[in-house]
Amino acid sequence: MSEELQQAKYGSKLLEKRILVLGGTSGIGFCVAEAAREFGATVVISGSNQSKLDSAIQRLEKGCQGSVRGYAQDLSNVTRLEESLENVFNLATQDGVKKLDHIVYTAGNVVGLVDLANLDTDLITANGIMRFHVPIMIGKIGPRYLNHSHQSSITFTSGYSHLRPRAGRVLMGGWAAGVEGVTRALAVDLRPIRVNCVCPGAVHTELFDRLPKNDLDPLVDAYVSKTLTGTIGRPEQVAEAYLFCIKDSFIDGTIVHTNGGYLLG
Numbered sequence: 001m002s003e004e005l006q007q008a009k010y011g012s013k014l015l016e017k018r019i020l021v022l023g024g025t026s027g028i029g030f031c032v033a034e035a036a037r038e039f040g041a042t043v044v045i046s047g048s049n050q051s052k053l054d055s056a057i058q059r060l061e062k063g064c065q066g067s068v069r070g071y072a073q074d075l076s077n078v079t080r081l082e083e084s085l086e087n088v089f090n091l092a093t094q095d096g097v098k099k100l101d102h103i104v105y106t107a108g109n110v111v112g113l114v115d116l117a118n119l120d121t122d123l124i125t126a127n128g129i130m131r132f133h134v135p136i137m138i139g140k141i142g143p144r145y146l147n148h149s150h151q152s153s154i155t156f157t158s159g160y161s162h163l164r165p166r167a168g169r170v171l172m173g174g175w176a177a178g179v180e181g182v183t184r185a186l187a188v189d190l191r192p193i194r195v196n197c198v199c200p201g202a203v204h205t206e207l208f209d210r211l212p213k214n215d216l217d218p219l220v221d222a223y224v225s226k227t228l229t230g231t232i233g234r235p236e237q238v239a240e241a242y243l244f245c246i247k248d249s250f251i252d253g254t255i256v257h258t259n260g261g262y263l264l265g
């Protein structure tokens with residue numbers, strides 16, 4: 001670590017902090033992990049796919065000192081959710097010995113557009129696990145593995161579908177609003193540990209690769225046309241919102257928006 005970084009008043013805030021990024025193997029989470037590494041944090045990442053995890057670790061280790069740890073764990077199985085999360089937290093902290101300073105949650109499945117006529121309760125439940133159940137369970141289990149201080153934080157991820165819904169977004173809109181409510185309620189329950197949520201606009205990540213191209217292009221065009229910046233987001237930009245939630249130890253119970261001015265366009 002350079003002497004310059006160690007002495008920097010603002011640049012040293014993440015030095016030797018331990019940060020777990022659940023969903024850090026691609027997209028926004030990967031960039032949060034990459035940025036935290038650049039500022040000298042010890043980073044642990046997870047995702048469900050082992051080969052994707054291995055590749056992310058390799059990319060994160062390039063150009064920085066020290067190794068990056070990572071654990072593959074599928075968080076979409078609701079009956080095993082508590083056990084799965086405990087596994088990751090135990091591995092990330094060496095069974096609770098090396099406590100975390102920050103938890104960032106960016107893991108998310110793709111929730112497609114929904115035709116109300118085809119909606120049933122199974123679909124609602126299945127789509128909600130990663131977006132609603134996991135954040136609440138992180139609130140239940142995470143604090144056992146976090147340093148108990150206002151310097152520590154949990155940062156969740158929502159989305160913009162509840163603020164400016166388009167047709168077919170009933171599930172995404174519901175879950176996005178849900179996690180923001182969970183954020184504010186957990187901030188009260190978990191005090192002094194801070195709990196915040198980043199609400200990103202459309203961001204060009206690997207998630208886009210999982211959408212059919214015919215659906216994607218019109219969605220991107222429609223989004224860009226309503227922004228003030230005239231751009232789609234990049235994960236390197238949006239990662240800054242998470243760093244803000246981590247580093248400002250006075251921000252708590254807050255939703256941070258980063259969307260190119262989409263709500264005003």
Ligand SMILES: NC(=O)c1ccc[n+]([C@@H]2O[C@H](COP(=O)([O-])OP(=O)(O)OC[C@H]3O[C@@H](n4cnc5c(N)ncnc54)[C@H](OP(=O)(O)O)[C@@H]3O)[C@@H](O)[C@H]2O)c1
Binds near residue numbers: 029075
């Ligand atoms: N990109 C956007 O335009 C946008 C806009 C608003 C909100 N968001 C939200 O922001 C979050 C991050 O999005 P992104 O674009 O960065 O997505 P991404 O590149 O697809 O990354 C998703 C991450 O979640 C992990 N993940 C997915 N399913 C998982 C599972 N069952 N268990 C454990 N980990 C799992 C992925 O790893 P594996 O693939 O290995 O499981 C990956 O690390 C998501 O919640 C997304 O809905 C994104």
